[in-house]
Amino acid sequence: MMLTSAKPRNLHITGHPSFIACAKIILRRMANTVLQAKQLSWQVDGKNIINQIDFNLTKGETVAIVGPNGAGKTSLLKCLYGEYQDFTGSIFLKGKCLKSISTKHIAKQLAVVSQYTNSVFNLTVIDVVRMGLIPHKGLFESDTNSDLDQINHALNKVDLLDKKQQSFNTLSGGEQQRALIARAIVQAADILIMDEPTNHLDIYYQHQILKLAKTLNITLLLTIHDLNLAAEYCDRLVLMDHGKVVANAKPIDVLTPNTLKQVFNLDCFVDQNPFTNKPRITFAASAEQHERQV
Numbered sequence: 001m002m003l004t005s006a007k008p009r010n011l012h013i014t015g016h017p018s019f020i021a022c023a024k025i026i027l028r029r030m031a032n033t034v035l036q037a038k039q040l041s042w043q044v045d046g047k048n049i050i051n052q053i054d055f056n057l058t059k060g061e062t063v064a065i066v067g068p069n070g071a072g073k074t075s076l077l078k079c080l081y082g083e084y085q086d087f088t089g090s091i092f093l094k095g096k097c098l099k100s101i102s103t104k105h106i107a108k109q110l111a112v113v114s115q116y117t118n119s120v121f122n123l124t125v126i127d128v129v130r131m132g133l134i135p136h137k138g139l140f141e142s143d144t145n146s147d148l149d150q151i152n153h154a155l156n157k158v159d160l161l162d163k164k165q166q167s168f169n170t171l172s173g174g175e176q177q178r179a180l181i182a183r184a185i186v187q188a189a190d191i192l193i194m195d196e197p198t199n200h201l202d203i204y205y206q207h208q209i210l211k212l213a214k215t216l217n218i219t220l221l222l223t224i225h226d227l228n229l230a231a232e233y234c235d236r237l238v239l240m241d242h243g244k245v246v247a248n249a250k251p252i253d254v255l256t257p258n259t260l261k262q263v264f265n266l267d268c269f270v271d272q273n274p275f276t277n278k279p280r281i282t283f284a285a286s287a288e289q290h291e292r293q294v
């Protein structure tokens, strides 16, 4: 197989047809990679929290990072969206080294809905959603009619138009998540990162938030504990344990009894959800389980 030309779009590939097909798949994936980590590690007090992770996010995918408490899921996200800068290895956002991009530029590409925002926002819902405009505006620029239209459109999309003057802190957990998604819509980034978006939500809102995120038709990266929800809504799962990636594949290939036993130290049964045909996991928590090694 031979690849010529420096410009991926003009590449001329020669060789055996199977090599050519394989090369084309690899090149297409490379061209569509929006976020990439290479040999990413992050330490606290000399302890590896994230340990030599290679990670790829392709345009349009929905990927969940799953794994036990303390596995390093949130830390990985925080490195990937630029909150932690003291990592080793490299992170590329649309081909550019993350450390070389300004925060404003990152925010134009990547919106974040993270945990524990409640105490931060003593603002009305519309003010929280308006924050999505910040990366697109100058310091003292006031809102235009088109900005207000965008804000109202986003609030309408998440069904919070009637609560726009309400204090963010007084919203229910599900409504807060929806308000933060509205902020992300206004931010107009094409990658949305969500850290445990279904935390504290009842089963109806868990599905509602994930369905809403999917309707945005953007690239989604999230952390989630519920493996059945992950299987339901995600194209790919990255299973982490002790700061490392244990498996990285389609849900059906990651959610196997052997792999889950290895990571969660619980036996489980995997069959198909009768409504969606997606993998369904039932854990068997028996009295003889050994304590998990954390």
Ligand SMILES: Nc1ncnc2c1ncn2[C@@H]1O[C@H](COP(=O)(O)OP(=O)(O)OP(=O)(O)O)[C@@H](O)[C@H]1O
Binding pocket: 044, 049, 067, 068, 069, 070, 071, 072, 073, 074, 075, 076
């Ligand atoms: N800023 C920090 N300082 C010290 N330790 C940290 C810090 N951030 C994370 N850790 C530690 O790193 C480990 C991984 O934490 P992280 O929040 O990334 O895990 P997680 O997989 O998201 O867990 P959970 O499912 O409980 O949210 C934990 O042991 C945590 O205590």
